[in-house]
Amino acid sequence: MGVYGYARVSTLAQAREGESLEAQSRQIDAYAVSKGLDLSADDIFVEAGVSGGVEFQQRPEGARLFNLVQKGDLIIFPKLDRAFRNTRNALNVLHDLKERGVHIHFIDLGGDVTGNGIGAIVFTILSAFATFEKERIATRIREVKQIKKAQGKFTGGRRAFGYEVVDLVKVPKPDEQKIIAEMKVRRGKGDSYRGIEKWLSEKKKLNISAMGIRHILNEAI
Incomplete structure (x- = not known):
């Protein structure tokens, strides 16, 4: 044995x-x-x-x-x-x-x-x-993350477009916030997400998918 x-x-x-x-x-x-x-x-x-x-x-x-x-x-x-x-x-x-x-x-x-x-x-x-x-x-971990997210704190993962992380707190990033504002204007004028994707690629040299743009604008509402 x-x-x-x-x-x-x-x-x-x-x-x-x-x-x-x-x-x-x-x-x-x-x-x-x-x-x-x-x-x-x-x-x-x-x-x-x-x-x-x-x-x-x-x-x-x-x-x-x-x-x-x-x-x-x-x-x-x-x-x-x-x-x-x-x-x-x-x-x-x-x-x-x-x-x-x-x-x-x-x-x-x-x-x-x-x-x-x-x-x-x-x-x-x-x-x-x-x-x-x-x-x-x-x-419990999920609940804590939700609370931190509601408080504007960074909970890990990729940095959200439009923000930077300072001492684990999400802080608006002026240059990217300006781009988000322009995206909102274009969307308000009827531009499609695909159209905004093309505009970002050609004019801003940013590669963000149409789905990513939709998420960014929904979060910015």
């Missing part, structure tokens, strides 16, 4: 500092000792700087471990969220490994979750909560 561990951190900063990875490795090692399992340091797969949103089999070390284990092997995870953040992926991987005869132990869930006991039930429930938490965080 092969015994393996799996540790993961999301950011490269965490990976460089190594504290979380070291702590997870110590937890895995201590758990193996407490269960009388023979685990070497080389058998702990370390995933550095990989988001939990990436499916387990798509991670470099996750894929290597997933393809390596065989019937009778055992994998130790320190925590549920080190392995999965997506309920569907969690349950698919669990089902696949269970069918192959691989045992999975989560330290934070009290041990083996591939059996039919309370650990398996808790695993299913907590996997759902992990997904809920991820979605809740994403929603």
Whole structure:
């Protein structure tokens, strides 16, 4: 029987500092000792700087471990969220490994979750909560961005035409605002977006698509 561990951190900063990875490795090692399992340091797969949103089999070390284990092997995870953040992926991987005869132990869930006991039930429930938490965080981030956008602050991505970013605040760019004003006048006189696109290219040496012009003028209303 092969015994393996799996540790993961999301950011490269965490990976460089190594504290979380070291702590997870110590937890895995201590758990193996407490269960009388023979685990070497080389058998702990370390995933550095990989988001939990990436499916387990798509991670470099996750894929290597997933393809390596065989019937009778055992994998130790320190925590549920080190392995999965997506309920569907969690349950698919669990089902696949269970069918192959691989045992999975989560330290934070009290041990083996591939059996039919309370650990398996808790695993299913907590996997759902992990997904809920991820979605809740994403929603909160979107809400914060909307608030910042309403306050005229820059929220990332490409700079909007007509503005420059100063200390993370959108500030009108006079020369581009003048062009937007001219675009409005032309549009008011009946020019098509394609016509304005051609005018910008020929007279202003600017390559902005008709769709982009429409967006700029809608935002400027």
